[in-house]
Amino acid sequence: MKRTIILWGVLCFVMSLWAVPGGYFNVKDFGAKGDGVHTDSPAINAAIQAASEAGGGTVYFPAGTYSSYSIRLQNHISLYLDHGAILKAAVPNEKEHYDLPEENWSTYQDFGHSHWKNSLIWGIGLHDISIQGFGLIDGTEGITRGQAKMNGFPAANKAIALKECRNVNIRDISMLQCGHFAMLLTGVDNLTIDNVRCDTNRDAFDIDCCANVRISNCYVNTTNDDGIVLKSSYGLGYAKATENVTITNCQVSGYDPGTLLDGTFKKTITQAPDRDGPTGRIKFGTESNGGFKNITISNCVFDHCRGIALETVDGAIIEDITIDNISMRDIVNSPIYIRLGNRARGPKELPVSVVRRVKLSNITVKEADCRYASILFGIDGHPIEDVVLSNIYIQYKGGLTMDDVIEQRGANSFFTKVNSAAHGTPQQSNGADDSPQTGKRDPFDVPDMEKGYPEPSSHGILPAYGLFVKHAKNVTIDNVEFETIKEDKRPVIVLMEVDGIKLTDMKVDKSADAPYFVLKNVNDVEITDFEGVKDKAIKSTKHLEIWK
Secondary structure, three states: OOHHHHHHHHHHHHHHHHHHOOOEEEEEOOOOOEEEEEEOOOHHHHHHHHHHHHOEEEEEEOOOEEEEEEEEEEOOOEEEEEEOEEEEOOOOOOOOOOOOOOOOOOOOOHHHHHHHOOOEEEEOOOOEEEEEEEEEEEOOOOOOOOOOOEEOOEEOOEEEEEEEOOOEEEEOOEEOOOOOOEEEEEEEEEEEEEOEEEEEEOEEEEEHHHHHHEEEEEEEEEOOOOEEEEEEEOOOOOOOEEEEEEEEEEEEEEOOOOOOOOOOOOOOOOOOOOOOOOOOOOEEEEEEEEOOOEEEEEEEEEEEEEEEEEEEOOEEEEEEEEEEEEEEEEEOOOOOEEEEEOHHHHHHOOOEEEEEEEEEEEEEEEEEEOOOEEEEEEEEEEEEEEEEEEEEEEEEEEEOOOHHHHHHHHHOOOOOOOOOOOOOOOOOOOOOOOOOOOOOOOOOOOOOOOOOOOOHHHHHOOOOEEEEEEEEEEEEEEEEEEEEOOEOOOOOEEEEEEEEEEEEEEEEOOOOOOEEEEEEEEEEEEEEOOEEEOOOEEEEEEEEOOOO
């Protein structure tokens, strides 16, 4: 009797295992060769279908090279690339190619943001899916930088593309040269990206119209485009915010393509295709219809790339943003760039964008480009509001003069108080309004360019080396230090069209040839504990230079 009970128990256990949906589905059991020559996508999709019919499961890739066209995810599916497994994007040809891009809204964003099916791995309207393992997704030969076709045949321009999915987990994989987007994730809710190494030739992670997102422990190298970029496009056919996002413990860079994954970290490439320096950064925008809300970025490292960029130009709101504990080195444009514009690419009668309640703290920057300073730039009648910069150290390369600004802007005048070998010791501002010399163009007249593409270099060489603020309200600058490697003969700080700014506990390098501040059309300025400058409270000024 006892033996019968034991046997019955074993039988029930085995039957219960059969009844449990899911399990491991080895792609080789479905005909995949893994030899890098045969096309394995039919076998991979067959394994996914079998797993789906079983109620879900893990589609397993053992070591090998799997040449593939479009892989179509389904609910409750995990793709697992084991050590030594390479999912290789195949080159399309007359007989085999990637899935065609679907019909979709494409009026207000580029082609790449508007389609998902033309990808190596794609899913639409799915839930509970994952892509993981310690293998590699290699798009070097088969994924384009943005084109719809390769050799005249339908191509993929993304490695991973998901639309309107939820409960998505991407972790531990490596990605190489993955086209226009290594990942385009649009309208995804409850998204985790963890411990991913991505070394690609355009955007790495595009998080578009997504909510409840966690990105952590990732290494992202993108010489020619943005690294981790939050967007809120019109790709869904309506405006939706990207919100409730945490980005932490990540590294972004602009090393030569492929040299993150091979460990050589080369820096021989000095320009991206837009002729600015290597990109690689963390950025909000440019697509910005839905907004960016409740976002925290912390404990991240930038190297040989552009700085932090928060941009809204298509009617979106940026609000409640916290950026903390950031280290940067070899920054090729503005370390901090906050831009509100009015490109208004979207349905008619878009509201003007809004930026408010943004706090950046505990940031250290070494060897930053001296041309563009850190920038807060709104537009007339729509200031950036309630920005706090605190506990920040920025070392600029320096070495420029106002002549560089004048030459670029076609201007022929600068400070009222000039100091050079010919002019002797500069006079000091007495606190009254000063008017600049008349000339062809005031070098402090930096155009708003509200319809233009937002990039620090679009403003040209700025008339400040440290901080340039235009169209802003209620700004706080506290415990900030600017240092220059070479003497820079421009003002440290230029404030234009600013209503309410407090600057306290600051230490800066300043040339004897330039003032600390140039203020134009500024109200309610408080300067306290600023090394080299007497405490000041300025109610209103049209033009003022502060030399001490």
